[in-house]
Amino acid sequence: MNGVHDMGGMHGMGPVVIEPNEPVFHEVWEARVFALRRAMGAWGKWNIDATRHSVELIPPAEYLELSYYARQFVAFLELMVQVGLVTRAEIERGLPASGAAKATPPLTPAKAASLIAKGVPTSRDVAVVPRFRVGQRVRARTINPIGHTRLPRYVRGRTGVVDRDHGVFVFPDTNAHFLGEKPQHVYSVRFAARDVWGDQASPNDSLYIDLWDDYLEST
Amino acid sequence: MGHDHDHQAVPSDFALRVKSLESLLVEKGLVDQRALDVLVDSYEHKIGPRNGAHVVARAWSDSAYKQRLLADADSAIGELGYGGMQGEHMVVVENTPRVHNLVVCTLCSCYPWPVLGLPPVWYKSAPYRARAVIDPRGLLKDLGFEISPDVEVRVWDSTAEIRYLVLPERPAGTGGMSEEALAELVTRDAMVGVAR
Numbered sequence: 001m002n003g004v005h006d007m008g009g010m011h012g013m014g015p016v017v018i019e020p021n022e023p024v025f026h027e028v029w030e031a032r033v034f035a036l037r038r039a040m041g042a043w044g045k046w047n048i049d050a051t052r053h054s055v056e057l058i059p060p061a062e063y064l065e066l067s068y069y070a071r072q073f074v075a076f077l078e079l080m081v082q083v084g085l086v087t088r089a090e091i092e093r094g095l096p097a098s099g100a101a102k103a104t105p106p107l108t109p110a111k112a113a114s115l116i117a118k119g120v121p122t123s124r125d126v127a128v129v130p131r132f133r134v135g136q137r138v139r140a141r142t143i144n145p146i147g148h149t150r151l152p153r154y155v156r157g158r159t160g161v162v163d164r165d166h167g168v169f170v171f172p173d174t175n176a177h178f179l180g181e182k183p184q185h186v187y188s189v190r191f192a193a194r195d196v197w198g199d200q201a202s203p204n205d206s207l208y209i210d211l212w213d214d215y216l217e218s219t
Numbered sequence: 220m221g222h223d224h225d226h227q228a229v230p231s232d233f234a235l236r237v238k239s240l241e242s243l244l245v246e247k248g249l250v251d252q253r254a255l256d257v258l259v260d261s262y263e264h265k266i267g268p269r270n271g272a273h274v275v276a277r278a279w280s281d282s283a284y285k286q287r288l289l290a291d292a293d294s295a296i297g298e299l300g301y302g303g304m305q306g307e308h309m310v311v312v313e314n315t316p317r318v319h320n321l322v323v324c325t326l327c328s329c330y331p332w333p334v335l336g337l338p339p340v341w342y343k344s345a346p347y348r349a350r351a352v353i354d355p356r357g358l359l360k361d362l363g364f365e366i367s368p369d370v371e372v373r374v375w376d377s378t379a380e381i382r383y384l385v386l387p388e389r390p391a392g393t394g395g396m397s398e399e400a401l402a403e404l405v406t407r408d409a410m411v412g413v414a415r
Contacts, residue, residue, distance in 0.1 A: 007345055007349045008352040008353070009325075010349040013346040016350065018339070024267070027234065032237050033237055035258035036237075036250060036255065039255055039258070068328065068340065069233075094240070094242060094243050095246065108253075108254055112257040113261075115304060118302075119303045152326060154325075166381055169379060186380075193374075197353055202372065206373050208373055208374070208376070211379075
């Protein structure tokens with residue numbers, strides 16, 4: 001979707017301020033949001049693409065107003081309600097609906113340690129023929145999907161060269177909407193900065209953007 | 220607490236709302252609080268930029284390791300015991316006198332957790348995500364780091380599940396230093412590309 005999250009190239013966002021000796025979490029609640037999202041993910045009701053899309057669905061003014069963990073929290077509530085893990089009434093009351101059976105948490109401490117150590121790979125060991133090869137000129141397609149996509153607006157319609165083939169990965173545009181993994185090749189595509197931004201960019205500079213097969217077309 | 224996140228307001232009731240949600244999820248048997256503690260403790264105390272500094276210092280000290288790191292980052296980083304969540308597929312990009320690399324995630328906040336830990340606020344902020352791709356030299360200059368016009372700046376936008384780590388240039392005059400001493404010189408910001 002053409003949301004405010006897709007902010008590469010926007011002006012007027014202000015200076016980058018690096019906080020010296022920044023703590024990992026500024027507030028206890030941020031740490032709890034971080035951990036709750038992972039623990040609830042163990043129910044297998046969503047995937048990483050769906051979680052990203054849930055954040056993108058926050059209205060633009062609110063998205064820019066909220067801090068990172070506040071956005072994560074707001075989106076997380078919507079996702080849990082959407083998949084039926086909790087109801088809005090339960091969230092409002094902070095108590096389970098009466099008569100609800102108590103579940104057994106899937107993420108035990110041992111499984112949390114294993115999740116951290118192993119992660120959740122999104123590469124897929126399936127034979128998929130790559131549509132492009134390293135060194136080939138390609139164009140990022142001009143598409144404007146209303147749903148989730150990882151094709152940034154600033155590169156649509158631009159031409160670059162395939163720099164490397166990362167292998168086969170789950171496709172976010174379908175996976176985020178629970179429409180299947182549609183595994184396909186992901187490439188690092190090199191774009192000359194001037195081909196993306198015009199003459200204001202340095203002639204020496206380049207952008208490397210990871211793009212799925214379905215985002216690309218031959219030139 | 221009145222903490223200000225890059226000029227974004229945090230409504231004061233978040234602490235209460237999150238506490239209430241956690242107690243609901245525990246009551247429903249959906250989460251185990253001991254698992255939450257494992258997650259928080261790991262990223263607060265165990266997994267952070269010292270891991271990446273170890274990788275960089277090893278690459279500076281051992282040219283065979285550096286070659287393995289650039290060719291297959293996952294297994295080379297795995298040799299030192301690092302890997303896992305949000306670093307399932309890592310790539311290391313090398314700074315040289317001719318090339319400077321900068322990593323960003325314009326669409327959200329993708330970052331190589333096993334080697335750098337969780338991303339700092341500025342990395343996830345609109346100013347960084349917006350500007351890194353269109354004006355990397357201006358951004359770096361504002362941070363006090365000017366790049367010569369004859370150096371190529373490569374910006375890596377983490378749009379997929381590949382996570383990038385910058386291998387900074389080894390500082391001059393460090394010839395006799397041990398790997399442990401070298402690791403002390405490596406900063407998080409250098410491994411993202413916003414510092415030397």
